[in-house]
Amino acid sequence: xxxxxxxxxxxxxxxxxxxxxxxxxxxxxxxxxxxxxxxxxxxxxxxxxxxxxxxxxxxxxxxxxxxxxxxxxxxxxxxxxxxxxxxxxxxxxxxxxxxxxxxxxxxxxxxxxxxxxxxxxxxxxxxxxxxxxxxxxxxxxxxxxxxxxxxxxxxxxxxxxxxxxxxxxxxxxxxxxxxxxxxxxxxxxxxxxxxxxxxxxxxxxxxxxxxxxxxxxxxxxxxxxxxxxxxxxxxxxxxxxxxxxxxxxxxxxxxxxxxxxxxxxxxxxxxxxxxxxxxxxxxxxxxxxxxxxxxxxxxxxxxxxxxxxxxxxxxxxxxxxxxxxxxxxxxxxxxxxxxxxxxxxxxxxxxxxxxxxxxxxxxxxxxxxxxxxxxxxxxxx
Ligand SMILES: Cc1ncc(COP(=O)(O)O)c(C=O)c1O
Numbered sequence: 001x002x003x004x005x006x007x008x009x010x011x012x013x014x015x016x017x018x019x020x021x022x023x024x025x026x027x028x029x030x031x032x033x034x035x036x037x038x039x040x041x042x043x044x045x046x047x048x049x050x051x052x053x054x055x056x057x058x059x060x061x062x063x064x065x066x067x068x069x070x071x072x073x074x075x076x077x078x079x080x081x082x083x084x085x086x087x088x089x090x091x092x093x094x095x096x097x098x099x100x101x102x103x104x105x106x107x108x109x110x111x112x113x114x115x116x117x118x119x120x121x122x123x124x125x126x127x128x129x130x131x132x133x134x135x136x137x138x139x140x141x142x143x144x145x146x147x148x149x150x151x152x153x154x155x156x157x158x159x160x161x162x163x164x165x166x167x168x169x170x171x172x173x174x175x176x177x178x179x180x181x182x183x184x185x186x187x188x189x190x191x192x193x194x195x196x197x198x199x200x201x202x203x204x205x206x207x208x209x210x211x212x213x214x215x216x217x218x219x220x221x222x223x224x225x226x227x228x229x230x231x232x233x234x235x236x237x238x239x240x241x242x243x244x245x246x247x248x249x250x251x252x253x254x255x256x257x258x259x260x261x262x263x264x265x266x267x268x269x270x271x272x273x274x275x276x277x278x279x280x281x282x283x284x285x286x287x288x289x290x291x292x293x294x295x296x297x298x299x300x301x302x303x304x305x306x307x308x309x310x311x312x313x314x315x316x317x318x319x320x321x322x323x324x325x326x327x328x329x330x331x332x333x334x335x336x337x338x339x340x341x342x343x344x345x346x347x348x349x350x351x352x353x354x355x356x357x358x359x360x361x362x363x364x365x366x367x368x369x370x371x372x373x374x375x376x377x378x379x380x381x
Contacts, residue, residue: 227275
């Protein structure tokens, strides 16, 4: 555990608490809560004795059926023909199960850099090694670099699209090339698709498991945390080839036994509302994203921010040799704005900051970005 990084959001959270009035562009959360019908369903579930008992490890049949329909309609992933689905306490747990299911200690898993910090942490906790592979200047995977990084010890390549922390949406051709490489080299493709609904302009989300034949080696994780404002209810789900079921079920049984029953009842109601629930919020986020990008562009050439077509993040590159953690601390203490420094995402070569804009209203984000721009100018002058 000593080798595993400390959860950066908590580290930054402590600094924020010491500096009242700080605007946090730190944590990756949305500003809205669950659909009201989901809350009513949870209230109703409390009176049912079955809510208080252990239930099926893979999830309530009613939820599993609804997920199968959603996966078929929206993701072109067919459950039941060689592919299983399991409900987990969030996509993070799904990732942990996947790592346990496919590795032995000492194996390698390839992460595209920037990566999602909990992926690195999970791989290390399982006694495996992270092989970081740099992406291009728009944070898209580089197939040549991935190909070179594969060895006999490699078990999987992970993609996160739309991406945390860069906001990049990986092109369909790029995802297909990653998937083809996994097939050629006998690897699993772990696809984190928790931001599937969060795409802007012409960007389109595609599920890697839907490519012909890819369901046999693709493990995909989804979440209700962002789409349905469900983060505290801890509901995610994972699809995987059937041959992994025994291993996935062992991990689930040991860590969770079964997903929280009341939360699953809420999830069924949320899925009944469907993706239209978050559509207005995504449209709003697209506007906020435009404000964020145009204001940050004013920092050129001191800092640059590539276009980000998805999720609710941008990854700002600052031209300095100074420590990003020090600058992040200074931004909080002296300018009352919080962002997450790049090393948490494997960006240790250069100075990067993730700016998250999902948790706040447009005016507050604009104020926060204003502080960030002023702060960086001052700190770096
Ligand atoms: C890429 C990515 N995967 C997984 C998660 C965790 O989702 P969950 O709340 O479903 O565990 C997050 C949360 O920020 C994320 O950004």
